Amino acid sequence: MMSSLSECLDQKQFCILVEYLCSVKSPLAVRKTLANFPAMMTLADRVHADNDPAPLDLATKYPDTVDKLIHFSGKARDIKDLERFLNDLENTTIRNLLLVTGDKLKSHDFGYEVAAQRTRYLESVSAIMAAKQRQIFKIGVAFNPFKYTEAESDAQYLKLHKKIKAGADFLITQLGFDVECLQQTQVFLQKNYPNFSALACVMPLTLKRAQFMVKNRVAGIVISDHVLQTLEKEYQSDPIQAEINVYARCALQILICKHFGYAGVHLSACHKEDEQKKLEQALKVFENFSLNECQQAWKDLWQADAQGDFKPNVKISSKPVTQTQILKYKKMHTMHRMFFESKMARTIGHFVFKPSFWNRSNAQNILLKIEHSSKHRLVGCESCGECRLGDTLYICPETCPKGLANGPCGGTSLDRCEFEDRECIHSVKARLAKKIHQTEILKTKLIPAISITTRHTSSWKSWFTDTK
Ligand code: SF4
Structure with missing residues (x-):
């Protein structure tokens, strides 16, 4: 009988999501179990190339007898694309999806020549809010715990609060080898959301893969100098033993995550039959190890003296918040309250922005120009049509290349x-929020997506004429 991801998460049965590449030409054999753990398929969205085949198209080529998790990445996508994808997904038996903002599109257009052509990203929080309304999907989100400055780590956790509030059912971490960070995520969840499920992304890390990730600076993945040097040394001295160690480490990381309380793992780069067999053999060796024994074996295999061996090899210092940033916030906040939130401002606004007058296209264009020129220099406004400055500590989301308003992507x-x-504007914001005691808004205020059709219109008119 097929195990579904939903059942495994609900019954707290440790499971393995095996990632299959959408770029492979013909479907591969799929396992229902791996080392006696229930196994399912997961199909990522445009990880290798911008024009990879759609995960949902590929999923339909595999039998229904294996449960699947389909990724949807927001890169170069609008909210309408998500709605279309959800309609298609509803017509299948698949009910698991992973909503991610996505890494930088390889053909990202900055819009330097034509602003309207700037590549847009549908951010995960807004996508979760839309998908949750359908009430039939098990929604996963990505989370990157491998952040080494206070501000970028705070920003990730603040956004995780929002993702869970928006309706996420489980998270999958970024790929990483610093198990201390994976443990911290579990501590956070136990404290704040004890019933929330987390899966850790793992991979048999060969020297070639590590070199590729370092060379290509794969977004959000940290391969420390120590990790790379250990792989190099062991490969040079004995390639056969090096390969055994690769699978031993992957097995140990899986078991360490299980001991930490993870609901399962997302297994990357292990979709071939021979790779899975090697991993199964390694899991067999360590299956009865306690957490301490697994951690000791993990350290021994990495020849690690300290946890710092897995962290970036740079001096990490905390940046201070400047007086200018605080003053700018205060000034903007006072202006916002005075011109947009006060009773008087609303009364005047309703009168001035009467639809009968402002719906005329020349009047709208004039209004758009006035708004843009008054805000562009000050905060970097790009006339998104729905001003969110009041929810983002007056740091404009449009100054993030992906235009993210709810928090950072995983790529810092x-x-x-x-x-x-x-x-990253979200590190700046998290730092400022802590200083001025405003972190609550970054944790709780869910900011919906802005449709492409709303962009390049004035937000002032909608602010005063929409019923808020
Ligand atoms: S500013 Fe931050 S959230 Fe935006 S693209 Fe850069 S790293 Fe990602």
């Missing part, structure tokens, strides 16, 4: 943006 590296040209 020591506070730097995945696009490498700026500091």
Whole structure:
């Protein structure tokens, strides 16, 4: 009988989600169990190339007898694309989905030449809010616990609160080898959401894969110098033993996660039959190890003296919040309350923004220009049509290359943006929030997606004419 992901999570039965690549030409054999753990398929969305085949199309080529998890990535997608995807998914027997914002689109368009062409990302929080309304899906989200500055780690956890509030049923961590970070996530969940399920992403880490990830700076993945050097040394001295160690480490990480309380693992780069057999053999060796024994064997295999061996090899310092940032926040907050939230402002606004006048297209264009010129220099406004500054500590979401309003993607590296040209705006925001005691808003305020059709309109008119 088929085990479903939903049953496993509800019954707290440890399970393995085996990732299959959408870029493979013909379907591969699929296992229903792996080392006696229930196994299911998971299909990622455009991980290798922007034009990878759609996971849902590929899923239908595999038998219904294996439960599946379909990823939906928000890169270059609008809320309407998600609704179409959900309609298609409803017409299948698949009920598990993983909603992620996604890493940088390889063909990302910054919109330098034509602003309207800027690549947009449907962020996960907004996607969860929309999918939850259908009430039939088990919704997973991504979470990156491998963050090493206070601000970027705070920002990840603040967003996780939002994802859970929006309706996420489980999380899958980013791939990583720092088990201390994986343990911290479990501590956080036990404290705040004891019934929430988490799965850890693991992979048999070969030297080749590690080198690829370092060379290509794969977003959000940390391969420390120690990890890379250990793989290099052992491969040079004995490639056969090196391969045995690769699967032994993967098995140990799976068992450590099980001991930590993870509901299962998301197993990457292990979809071939021979790879799965090697992993099963390794799991057999350690299956009766206690947590302490697994951790000791893990350290021995990595030749690690300290937990720091898995962390980035740089000096990590906390940036201070500047007086200018605090003053800007205060000034903007006072102006926002005065011009948009006060009773007087609303009364005047309803009168001034009468639809009969402002619905004329020339009037709308004038209004749009006034709004853009007054806010662009100040905060980086791009006329999104639904101003969210009041919910984002007056740090404009449009200054994030992905346009994310609810919190960071997983791609930061020591506070730097995945696009490498700026500091992540969500690290700046998390730092400021802590300083001015405003973290609650970053934890609880769910900001819906802005449809492409709303963009490049004035938010002022809708602010005063919509019933809020
Ligand atoms: S600013 Fe932050 S959330 Fe936006 S793309 Fe860069 S790293 Fe991701």
